[in-house]
Amino acid sequence: MSEATFERLVAHARETALLTSISGLVEWDEQTYLPRAGADYRAEQSAYLAGLVHRRNTAPEVGDWLAELRDSPLAADPASEAGCVIRQLSHRYERQTRLPAELVEAIARTSSQAQHAWVAARKADDFESFRPWLEKTLKLQREQAAAFGFERSPYDALLEEYEPGETAESVGAVLSGLREELAPLVRQIVESGVNAPSDLVCREFAVQQQEAFGKAAAAAIGFDFEAGRLDVTAHPFCGAAGPRDVRLTTRYQANDFGDGFFSILHEAGHGMYEQGLQADWFGLPPGEAISLGIHESQSRMWENLVGRSRGFWTRFFPQLSEAFPAAMAGVDPDAWWFAVNEAKPSLIRTESDEATYNLHIIVRFELERAMIEGDLEPADLPAAWNEAYANTVGVTPPSDANGVLQDVHWSAGLFGYFPTYALGNLYAAQFFDQAEADLGDLEPAFAEGEFATLLGWLRERIHSVGQRLSAADLVQKVTGKPLSHEPLMRRLRAKFGPLYGFG
Known part of the structure; x- marks a missing residue:
C-alpha cells in the first residue's frame, strides 16, 4: 500500500514541478526580455502561478499521503531516494500549510512590482521612490515569518527557506x-x-x-x-x-x-x-x-x-x-x-x-x-x-x-x-x-x-x-x-x- 501511496505523492510532486518550472521561466523572461509596459500584468501572472503551486503543495491529500508514509519502511533510511522525498516533502508541507494562500499571492505580486520599482529607483538614484515598496515587502516578510513560526528570531523562519538548519x-x-x-x-x-x-x-x-x-x-x-x-x-x-x-x-x-x-x-x-x-x-x-x-x-x-x-x-x-x-x-x-x-x-x-x-x-x-x-x-x-x-x-x-x-x-x-x-x-x-x-x-x-x-x-x-x-x-x-x-x-x-x- 505504501508503494502505491508513494507513487501518487511523486506523481503529484512532478506535476507541481511543471508549474514551478513555468513560473521560473516567467521570472527569467521578466528579468531579461519583458517589455516594461507588461510589468503589471506579469505581476498578476506570477501571483496566479504562485497561488496554484501553493494550493498543490498544501492540498489535504498530500498531508494524508505523507502521514501514511512517514512511518513506512520507505522512510526508514532518510538518505535513500524515497526517504529523502518523504522527509523533505513533509518538512515543506508543514511549513507551507502555515501560509495563507492570499499571503503567498500577495508576496509574489508585490515582489514582481517591487523589482520593477527597484530598477527605476536605482537608475534614478532615488531611494524614496522605492521605500514604499520596501516597506510593503518587509511587512509581508514579517507576516510570513510569523506564519511559519519561530523560537528566537523571525529571521530564523526566513533563513530556513534558503539554508535549512541554520539560525x-x-x-x-x-x-x-x-x-x-x-x-x-x-x-x-x-x-x-x-x-x-x-x-x-x-x-x-x-x-x-x-x-x-x-x-x-x-x-x-x-x-x-x-x-x-x-x-x-x-x-x-x-x-x-x-x-x-x-x-x-x-x-x-x-x-x-x-x-x-x-x-x-x-x-x-x-x-x-x-x-x-x-x-x-x-x-x-x-x-x-x-x-x-x-x-x-x-x-x-x-x-x-x-x-x-x-x-x-x-x-x-x-x-x-x-x-x-x-x-x-x-x-x-x-x-x-x-x-x-x-x-x-x-x-x-x-x-x-x-x-x-x-x-x-x-x-x-x-x-x-x-x-x-x-x-x-x-x-x-x-x-x-x-x-x-x-x-x-x-x-x-x-x-x-x-x-x-x-x-x-x-x-x-x-x-x-x-x-x-x-x-x-x-x-x-x-x-x-x-x-x-x-x-x-x-x-x-x-x-x-x-x-x-x-x-x-x-x-x-x-x-x-x-x-x-x-x-x-x-x-x-x-x-x-x-x-x-x-x-x-x-x-x-x-x-x-x-x-x-x-x-
Missing part, C-alpha cells in the same frame, strides 16, 4: 569569526601601498567579443550550452526552467572586462550544479540543490578558485590576447593575473574581490536581520547602510544607487538569502581543499585546459547527492570535518600575501 545566531557566529580574521587581512592589503594594475581590465573590450569569449570559457569548464543559454540582465542570475534547460544571465560593460566575464563563470558554476543534479528526479528532493549556500559554493569555486587561478589564465591568456588584440597589446601575463586578482575595499558587492566580498555580505546580513527583527526601519536604511559600509568595508557610498539600492534581493523579498553567499565561500574553499587532497594539485590541469576531473569529482560528491543530506552533513561526509572559515582564510592569505608584499 540568525549560528550564522551570526560564523560571520563574526570570519570578520575577526578577514578585516585585519584587508587592512594589511590597504596599508601595503601596493597597487594592482587594475587599468588593464578597464580598457575597451567590445561587448560582442566579451560575450563570445565568455561563452567559450563557460563551455570549456563544463557548462553544456545544448542544455542552457546565456542572456543579458540588470542583475546576473541563473535559473532552471527544466532538467535540460538552464538559463544563465550576465551584464557587460565595454570598459570593465571583469564584470561580465567573472559573472559568466559565477553563473556557469550555478548552472553546472543544476546540470549535474539527477534529471529523473527534477523538481523532487533527490534532484534538487541542498541549500543556497551549497549552490553558491559551486559558483564561487568556478569563479574564484578556478577562474582567478594562475593555471586558468595560463590556458586562457593567449585566447584573450587573440580576442582583444588592441586592449591586450603589450600586457604581461603576470600583470594581467594580478589585475584580475586586485583586492581593495569597494562599493559594489557583485564587483568586489575575493578578499573583501564577505565584508559586503556581513553588512547586508546585519541590516536585514535588524529590519526583520524590528530594530531598523526602511526610512533609516540609507544612513545605516552608509555607516555600516564605512565601518566594515572601509568606504562610504556617494549615492544610494551605489549603496543601498545596488542589490535586487530585498525588492524580490529575499530576506535570509544574503548570508548564503558567505557560507558558499566557506563551503567552496573546504570542498576545493578536499578535491586537491583526492586529485592532487589542480593548477597544472587547469593550465592544460582540463577541467573535467574537478567537475567529475563535484558531480559525484556533491551534485548527485541532491537533498539526501543536509549541508552540514554533506560537508562532514565530503571533507571529514565540520564547516570552518580556516580553509578560506588560508587561501586568501596564500594568494594576497605575496601579491601585496606581506606574509
